[in-house]
Amino acid sequence: MIRILVLAVTALVVKSEEEVMRNLTTVTWAHAVNNKTYLDAALASDICMLEADIVLGTIIGKEGPPIPVMAHPPATSSDLSLADFLSTVAKYNNVNSKQKGVKLDFKSIEAYEKSQELIAQYSKPQITFPLWLNADILPGPVDSTTKPVDPVKFLELGAKHPRAVLSVGWTTNYGGSITEGEYSGEQIGTMLRMINEHRINQTVTFPVRAGLAANSQPVILDLLRETSSLNCSMTVWSSEGDHVEVNRLRALILTVGLERTYLDVPQDLAAKLHLPPPDAKKN
Secondary structure, eight states, rough: OOOEEEEOOSSSSSSOHHHHHOGGGOEEEEEOOOOOOOOOOOHHHSSSEEEEEEEEEEETOSSSEEEEEEOOOTTTTEEEEEHHHHHHHHHHHHOOOSOOOEEEESSHHHHHTTHHHHHHHHHHHHHSSSSSEEEEEEEOOOTTTTTOHHHHHHHHHHTTTTEEEEEEEOOOOOOOTTTOHHHHHHHHHHHHHHHHHHTTSSOOEEEEEHHHHTTTTHHHHHHHHHTGGGGGGEEEOTTOOOOOOOOHOOOOOOOOOGGGGEEOOOHHHHHHHHHOOOOOOOO
């Protein structure tokens, strides 16, 4: 039996859309939904959001020019194309009241550019399931050398899909022997400048790595305050084994607010945070 790796499990079943809006940490995630087997299993589960990676590549056993397929680098082949991924999710949502959302993680600007016609089909107003367009568009801590996705092209093309949530973050170099770091004022300021210069006028979420975000409360609060008109949020994520100052991270999440924080971290870290239960209401 295929096991879906589920992170950020604070509640497996979300009771209502109203509850989700009060507490975004109740949203649950399936990761690397990059083949047909995982996709079928994720759709059959109680997971809310399906995260999948997109590269330019080929369908296994078929020849032809590169197309957007579901795979994580260095892989460039899959049994699932982006077109089939989106159509399968749409068909599921057409016959089920509890909608599954998708977070499309683009690994190159070329894959993103080649996906524009497909994205447009599912960003029409009559399509209601959540659609996130994600990429690391700026270099981040700790002196990350991973090449970001072109920020100008990503934002310009993303603005053509106003229904979609833009999930824009930073590359990171953290984990293992690297246990200290933070988002700098310059890194946060560059993101804010990019958002303003491209006159982004749609919902935005900022993915921030838990171990780094815990040490960066002042600058993250500045970013969220300056982009509050965009119905902005932060998406706290973490890799297995990352060093995280739990008390600092909890303080950040509660300061930002559960209604503005998605939580996408390993289950053991989520449990240590001792966040209010899903049905908790603000006084």
